[in-house]
Amino acid sequence: MNAVRYFSKSGNTKTIAEAIAEGINVKAVSITDEPALKEDVDVLFLGGAPYANIMAPELKQYAENLDKTKVKKVVLFTTSNWSRRTVLTLKKILQKKGITVAEDYFYAHMLHIKGRIEAAKAFGQKHI
Numbered sequence: 822m823n824a825v826r827y828f829s830k831s832g833n834t835k836t837i838a839e840a841i842a843e844g845i846n847v848k849a850v851s852i853t854d855e856p857a858l859k860e861d862v863d864v865l866f867l868g869g870a871p872y873a874n875i876m877a878p879e880l881k882q883y884a885e886n887l888d889k890t891k892v893k894k895v896v897l898f899t900t901s902n903w904s905r906r907t908v909l910t911l912k913k914i915l916q917k918k919g920i921t922v923a924e925d926y927f928y929a930h931m932l933h934i935k936g937r938i939e940a941a942k943a944f945g946q947k948h949i
C-alpha cells in the first residue's frame with residue numbers, strides 16, 4: 822500500500838498532494854486529520870511548505886514521530902515561493918531515523934500550482 826500525507830495552510834501543498842494521490846489511486850490525507858500512520862506503507866509521499874523560512878512545527882513533529890517500521894520509503898514534495906528547505910530538512914530528520922528517502926522530490930512554485938498538476942500525477946506514478 823502507498824500513501825500521501827501533507828501539511829498545508831493555504832491549499833497549495835494540498836492541491837499537489839491530491840494530484841500525486843490521484844496518480845497513484847489513493848486519497849491524500851492531511852497530517853492534521855490523521856497525525857500518525859495507521860497501516861504499513863510501501864511508499865509514503867510526504868509534503869509541506871516553508872513559512873517564514875521554517876516548515877510548520879506540525880510537519881516537523883510528524884517526521885520526527887514517524888514510525889520507521891511502518892514505511893519502506895519516503896518520497897518528498899514541497900511548494901513555496903523560492904525555498905526548497907522543507908524537503909532538505911525533512912530528509913535530514915528522516916534519514917537520521919534510518920528511514921529511506923528518495924533522492925528525487927517534487928517541487929511546485931506557489932504561483933504555478935495548477936500548471937504542475939499533471940506533472941505531480943506523473944511524479945506519483947513514477948515513484949511507486
Ligand SMILES: Cc1cc2nc3c(=O)[nH]c(=O)nc-3n(C[C@H](O)[C@H](O)[C@H](O)COP(=O)(O)O)c2cc1C
Pocket residue numbers: 828829830831832833834835869870871872873874875900901902903904905930931
Ligand atoms: C507567512 C508566510 C511565510 C512564507 N515564507 C516563505 C519563505 O520563507 N520561503 C518561501 O520560499 N516561501 C514562503 N512562503 C510561501 C509559501 O511557502 C507558499 O505559499 C506555499 O505554497 C504555501 O503552501 P500551502 O498553501 O500548502 O500552505 C510563505 C508564505 C506565508 C503565508
